[in-house]
Amino acid sequence: MKAVVIRRYGTVEVLQYETVDRPTIKPDQILVKIYASSVNPIDWKTRKGMLQFLSGNRFPMILGFDLAGEVVEVGAKVTQFQPGDSIYGSTSFPGGAYAEFAAIPEKLAAPKPTNLNYEQAAVVPLAALTALQALRDQGNIQSGQTVLVNGAAGGVGIFAVQIAKALGAVVTGVSSTKNLDFVKSLGADRVIDYTQQDFTQEATRYDIIFDVVAKRSPSEVRRVLQPNGIYITTLPSPESLIQSVLTALFPGQKVKFILEKPNTQDLVYLKELIEAGKIHPVIDRTFPLAELAAAHAYSESERAAGKIAIAVASEQ
Numbered sequence: 001m002k003a004v005v006i007r008r009y010g011t012v013e014v015l016q017y018e019t020v021d022r023p024t025i026k027p028d029q030i031l032v033k034i035y036a037s038s039v040n041p042i043d044w045k046t047r048k049g050m051l052q053f054l055s056g057n058r059f060p061m062i063l064g065f066d067l068a069g070e071v072v073e074v075g076a077k078v079t080q081f082q083p084g085d086s087i088y089g090s091t092s093f094p095g096g097a098y099a100e101f102a103a104i105p106e107k108l109a110a111p112k113p114t115n116l117n118y119e120q121a122a123v124v125p126l127a128a129l130t131a132l133q134a135l136r137d138q139g140n141i142q143s144g145q146t147v148l149v150n151g152a153a154g155g156v157g158i159f160a161v162q163i164a165k166a167l168g169a170v171v172t173g174v175s176s177t178k179n180l181d182f183v184k185s186l187g188a189d190r191v192i193d194y195t196q197q198d199f200t201q202e203a204t205r206y207d208i209i210f211d212v213v214a215k216r217s218p219s220e221v222r223r224v225l226q227p228n229g230i231y232i233t234t235l236p237s238p239e240s241l242i243q244s245v246l247t248a249l250f251p252g253q254k255v256k257f258i259l260e261k262p263n264t265q266d267l268v269y270l271k272e273l274i275e276a277g278k279i280h281p282v283i284d285r286t287f288p289l290a291e292l293a294a295a296h297a298y299s300e301s302e303r304a305a306g307k308i309a310i311a312v313a314s315e316q
């Protein structure tokens, strides 16, 4: 099968489009013929070796978490899927989706939303699960609450704005000037241009601040969080780590982290929101698998508005 393989950590040049063996499945796994994948920042962070303490040195390595495709084989213990099923889901760390086939545990997949094509479905899992689990599990979001999403135009942000709206929140999205209308089109009640305005210096207070791009800190946002407000960030820093421990001990404002955990139940929940028309993916650009290096470079620019899709194969 064709796949993009790395044999060492480094710049986009380490991404090599090659022919490799198809993976084989374990009893709890399904073999998926992948039609599409997507790029998430964790893919290029892993490629650069920034997560080497987790990814080790088991080369050759295939990166990529998100996938959408068709089940072609199931392991003996698989109960939810059969060959021919259209699914979307995630690989386990450190990836494997930048390939024509991937073997993944069935518990990381769900039926593909029926109103999405494979490319649209493939950009959903990691980003939308992050948004859902941050707002629902870490933020305990309630209808009527005020939520600020910092980084509203990016892969996670587009889903965070839409999920917060779907769950009844009043949403403020923060982006640069060029993305203000885009963020509004996702349903944000209010938008803030971070190049003109600093939301931490305003009078408005929020129940939840989801710092998707992790550009702010607990001390900066404290005065614009409600007394029982929650600050959620995607990347731990020394300050936020200490604050998460301290704020957990006392009543009042909280500092929390999100660590996305793929699972069937949440993918089914997202599928239902998508099929009900409450949330939808937005693809900024699509690259063929052979041009993954360009897709990684674009993601690393941190300027994508919405998601970056990877076309792996066309539907027969």
Ligand SMILES: NC(=O)c1ccc[n+]([C@@H]2O[C@H](COP(=O)([O-])OP(=O)(O)OC[C@H]3O[C@@H](n4cnc5c(N)ncnc54)[C@H](OP(=O)(O)O)[C@@H]3O)[C@@H](O)[C@H]2O)c1
Residues within 6 Å of the ligand: 040, 041, 042, 126, 127, 130, 150, 151, 152, 153, 154, 155, 156, 157, 174, 175, 176, 177, 178, 179, 194, 212, 213, 214, 215, 234, 235, 258, 259, 260, 299, 302, 303, 304, 305, 306
């Ligand atoms: N912990 C976890 O489980 C987890 C899961 C998913 C992602 N993450 C992390 O979360 C971060 C965001 O992921 P993503 O997929 O959303 O990334 P992304 O799609 O690459 O984000 C790009 C967006 O970031 C916005 N942005 C850049 N600088 C900004 C700033 N100073 N203020 C506000 N927005 C800004 C850009 O909008 P403008 O062009 O308008 O500035 C752009 O639309 C990454 O660091 C990723 O590794 C963590």
